[in-house]
Amino acid sequence: MIDAGGPSEEVDPAPTGRGSTSAGSERTDRPPSGQYDAFLSYSHADDRVAVAVERGLSRLMKRWHQRRAMRVFLDRNNLAANPDLWGWITDALDGSRCFILLASPHSAASPWVGLEVDHWMRTEPDRGRFLIVLAHGTIAWGEGDFDWNATDALPARLRGWFTAEPKWVDLSWAQGDVGLSTRHGAFRRALAELASPIHRVPVDDIEGEDLRQHRRTTAIRRFAIAFLVLSLVVVSGLLGYTAVLRNDVEAQRDAASSRDLASRSEAIGDDDPELARLLAVAAHEISPTGQARAAQLAATLRPGLAVLAPGGGAVGALAFSPDGKSLVVGTADKAMTVWDVTTLRRVGEPVTGHEAPPTSIAFSPDGGLLATGDGVDVRLWRLADRRPVEPERLDLDPDQDAPPAVDTAHRITFSRDGNLLLSTAASGAQIRMWDLATRTVTRPYVPSFGRVAAAFTADGGHLATLSDDGYLNFLRTGDWAGNPARIHENGSRNGTGPAVAISSDGRVLATVGSDAVLRFxxxxxxxxxxxxxxxRVDTDRTATVPAIAFAPDSVLFVAADHGGTVRLWDAAGQQPVGEPLRGHTGTVTTTEFSPDGQLLATGSADGTVRLWRVSLHRSAVAPLAGHAGRVFAVAFSPDGRMLATGGDARREAAIADRPYPCADVGWDMCFIGDQGAEPLSAGNITWWTAGEERPWSAEGPAVHLWDPARREHIAALDAGTTAVRAIVFDTDGTTLIAGGLTRGKGIFGTRFHGVLHAWQTDTRQPRTHTLHTDQTVRSLARHPDRHTLTVAADLSDENATGRTVFEWNLSTGKLSRTHLTDTAAYSTTSSTDGRVVAAGLRDGRVTMWRDAAPTELKGHGGPVGAVAISPDATTLATTSDDGTVRLWNVADGTRIGDPLIGHVGPVYAAAFSPNGEILATGGGDHSVRLWHLPTRRQLAPPHMAHHGTVRSAAFSPDGRTLATAGDDGGVRLWDTGPTTDPQRSLCATTDRTLSAEEWARYAPGLPHRTPCR
Structure with a gap:
């Protein structure tokens, strides 16, 4: 039975309907007459019941040597592709001894079921071979015929055909039963009732014979199984050994292929980021080697997202829509293509109409208009329907006295309010501006010399212009009045044209003159x-105007040069951020940030558009700001909803005629108090005389709380005059503890005390614990009992004695255990169960206590600045002044491999990711580095950097954020979310899979796989 889709489809009841042949043609390959015991007619909506009935009838009473007990025609099993579908069905009907109607409202409405019923009624008058099985719905018998008012499960064609009430089999109860088989009692009984007239055997005999055949088959099966088991015992040794060898060979082959694909992925990198991601995923799917995992993690951190190929030659212009969902690209074939930024696919057909290649594209702020310039004229479009706005072209000349319009539409831009449209020339020295409400153009502005570049100021009332002769001018948009000043030399290098860009906040102006010099x-x-x-901004003949742009939040600035290199800059500090973005093989002609600032699009003369993720660059230049001085400690609450940071409450202003008395660099410790930066020297005596005034550049609270998800400040906590060096939450996050030093009075001068502050995180109420005079807290580690802390303390006086690694009970405010005395400790950590404690010492040693039993670890050549225990308490990581990161086995204190080398200078910070796979470190080289511990490889690109020494690092509990802080006073939040599930992250940014050709090229000899599908 073929269900054609329901009652709405018209089906020709004649044999020449769908699938039939024309008159006189022969029908071949028909099923022979008498081939089927029964023909099952049903609607595909009842497919599950139909399959169960066909399978049950074929198995009921089946002898062990038979293939089936009876043969039932079911279209899904018995129809082959053929040019005469109805002919096959009618031959099957004619070749069947019985007709089974699977009755339901769906089959009653099916035209194909109706055709099959009609054919049987015309060709077979014996109503005893027409069997009915009720799948669902209602069948009711009335006076001499079915009660058609109540019956909805039978085709109307049966009206009046039955002269006596037939017996039908009711399976309507089976609609919700998923276990229909001959072992199901009620279903087997129903099958027996249905099979009885077909086999011409009483129902009870069918059930009895079926049970007998089942027992006989079971006995034969058991004998066969026993024989096979005995045979398998004989050969299993040989087969098992062979299988082991084969599996080992296959595993080695797969591992080698996985490593090769991982290497290829990393070698390709941002040249083809999508292919690199797919190869990394494929490598891990073939064999989950450490190299494959490292390749996946590295791919999640690379900035390259995609390469778009519009196919129209060199890219001359591009623009993001204000909602960030679309990217419009103009190419040398005079066309524009629209791309979906989410799927990275082209939307619709190219937009045409320009007489020359588009050189500039700009959206109005509300997204309603798209303005394009092609070097000849300016046009307005609606992106929704891709049709020009009337009038199609804007009038270039307000009157006949205006200069000729030569290349006047080279660069265009909207004012911030969208009311004005600006156009500058590529070679003709003129600026035009339109009032978009009236579509009228002002009289052109003509500079004194050569070409001119222009940009609207933040207020929209002025233009910043730069001409070829190097003069900068701020013009009033109403009358072009201004006061030019020369800021660039007239260089005329390779035709480099002037370019200007103003940050969104209106504070910073970037200029590139014809001397190819970038200035802020x-x-x-x-x-x-x-x-x-x-x-950094040289151009060539293919792009006379340098491609520069500010990010929407004014945090980043981008500039490109003719070598295809793209560089990102700190817009506030005018310093480069990270490594240049490389991948283009031709001059970068245009560039723009997405509205949210997370993506950067670059177009090139090589005919491609590249999309880059700049989240790591943004984190580098957009820290959480609030600390007045250096930040020495960061910690996430256990639920990850709060971030605590601690450091100095003051930063000393620079003094030109004398150096700082204490630079607080390396391992020195200073206390910045009212009398200045007081170094902790021998005897803890300050270097400054009483009453000497010291200037400050900043002053504020030493402890801050932040909402890391929103990047918002929550509160500042009062720590008095404490210089905070360590900070930690207790295990349930209800208490925050900060440790450091504060100043007190001594017999021979100012002395310092170690101090602990504890706050309730909800009420912000503090408790203060003062420690021994000679102790200054360097590091804290929490214990699972909530009340105990491990404290690492520094004895600032080298002749002092006292406890340096000890446990402190916050509830009682007393010492609970001493681990080490007399040797200054710079860092400490504790395992999550509290059984293992480790401390890094000033003399380069590491001491580890396992259940209070000490083990000394030697290997570092300088003070140990950070120690961290992996979440599973198997690995200890230590960092040192010698620039190395070392890994140790917690169980026995043995080294794990060679040191991790990469930092240049001391390493002060270390933190494990929650899964223990990644180690983050920070050091005196201002960098934050990520290490994949199974392969001991560095993952993070060098641009995860601060503007000073990195003192502390911590992962959020979900591993999706890494917080770092240091001497520059900023707290940076790095997005490490993609590393928590790298395969999912990589596939989410890949809208294709590896083709068969690519697979054969990169993984020859292996069956084709489709990663990310």
Whole structure:
């Protein structure tokens, strides 16, 4: 039976309907007459019951040597592809001894069921061979016929055909039963009732014979199994040994292929980021080697996202829509293509209409208009329907006295309010501006010399213009009045044209003159920011105007040069951020940030558009700001909803005529108090005389609380005059503890005390614990009992004696256990169960206590700045002044492999990811580095950096955020979310899989797989 889709489809009841042949044609390959015991007619909506009935009838009473007890025609099993579908069905009907109607409202409405019923009624008058099985719905018998008012499960064609009430088999109860088989009592009884007239055997005999055949088959099966088991015992040794060898060979082959694909993925990198991601995923699917895992993790951290190929030649312009969902690209074939930023696929057909290749594309702020320039004219479009707005072209000349419009539509931009549209020339020295409400153009502005670049200021009332002769001018948009000042030399290098860009907050202006020098300026004061930058924005004949742009939040700045290199800059500090973005093989002609600032699009003369993720760059230049001084400690609450940071409450202002008395670099410790930066020297005596005034650049609380998800400040906690060096939450997050030092009075001068502050995180109420005079807290570790802390303390006086690694009970405010005395400790950590404690010492040793039994670990060549125990308490990581990171086996204190080398200078911070797979370290080289511990490889690109020494690092409990802080006073939150499930992250940014050709190229000899599908 073929269910054609329901009663709405019309089916020709004649044999020449769908699938039939024309008159006179022969039908071949028909099923022979008498081939089927029964023909099952049903609707595909009842497919599950139909299959169960066919399977049950074929198995009921089946002898052990038979293939089936009876043969039932079921279209899904018996129909083959053929040119005469109805012919096959009618031959099957004619070749069947019985007709079984699987009755239901669906079959009653099915035109194909109706055709099959009609054919049987016409060709077979014996109503005793027409059997009915009720799948669901209602069948009711009335006076001499079915009660058609109550019956909804039978085709209307049966009206009046039955002269006496037939017996039907009721399976309507089986609709919700998923276990229909001959072992099901009620179903077997129903099958027996159905099979009885087909086999011409009483129902009871069928059930009895079926049970007898089942017992006989079971006995034969048991004998066969016993024989096979005996045979398998004889040969299993040989087969098992062979299988082991084969599996071992296959495993080695797969591991080698996995490592090769991982290497290829990393070698390809951002040249083809999508292919690199797919190869990394494929490598791990073939064999989950450490190299494959490292390749996946590395791929999640690379900035390259995708390479778009519009296919129209060199890319001359691009623009994101204001909602960030679309990217419009203009190419050398005079067309524009629209791309979906989420799927990275082209949307619709290219937009045409320009007389020359588009050189500039801009969206109005509300997204309603798209303006394009092609070097000849300016056009307005609606992106929704991709049709020009009337009038199609904007009028270039307000009157006949205006200069000729030569290349006047090279660069266009909207004002911030969307009311004005600006156009500048590529070679003709002029600026035009339109009032979009009236579509009228102002009289052009003509600079004194050569080409000109322009950008609207934040207020929209002025333009910043730069001409070829190096003059910068701020013009009033109403009358072009201004006061030019020369800021660049007239260089005329390779045709480099002037370019200007203003940050979204209106504070910073970036300019590139014809001398190919990049400069930044303070818009309010007109003063230059930083030093001129050369060799970073050179262009060539394919792109006379340098591609520069500010991010929407004014945090990042991008500039590209003719070598295809793209560089990101700290827009506030005018310093490069991370490594350049490389991948283009031609001049980068245009660049733009997405509206949320998370993506960067670059278009090139090589005919491609590349999309880059800049989240790590943003984290580097957009820290959480609030600390007045250096930040020495960061810690997440156990639920990850709160981040605590601690450091100095003050930062000393720079003094030109004398150096700092204590730079607080390396391992020195200072106390910045009212009298200045007081170094902790021999005897803890300050270097400054009473009453000497010290200037401050900043002053504020030493402890802050943050919401890391929203990057918002929650509260500042009062720690008095404490210089905080360590911070930790208790195990349930209800208490925050900060440790450091504070100043007190001594017999011979100022002395310092170690101090612990504890706050209830909900009420912010503090408790203070003062420690021994000669102790200054360097590090804290929490214990699972909530009340106990391990404290690492420094004895600032080298002649002092006292406890340096000890446990402190917060409830009683007393010492509970001493681990070490007299040797200064810089760092400490504790396992999650509290059984293992480790401390890094000033003399380069590491001491580990396992159930209070000490083990001394030697190997570092300088003070040990950080110690961390992996979440599973199997690995201890230590960092040192010698620039190395070492791993140790917690069970026996033995080294694990060679040191991790990468930092240049001391390493002060270390933190394990929650799964223990990644170790984050920070050091005096201002960098944060991520290490994949199974392969001992560095994952993070070098641009995870601070502007000073990195003092502390901590992963959030879910591993999706890494917090770091240091001497620059900023707290940075790095997005490590993709590393928590790298395969899912990689596939989420890949909208394809490896083709068969790619697979054959990169994984020859292995069966084709489709990663990310």
């Amino acid at each position: 300026w303070d818009v309010a004061t007109g003063q230059r920011l930083g030093e001129p930058i050369t060799g």
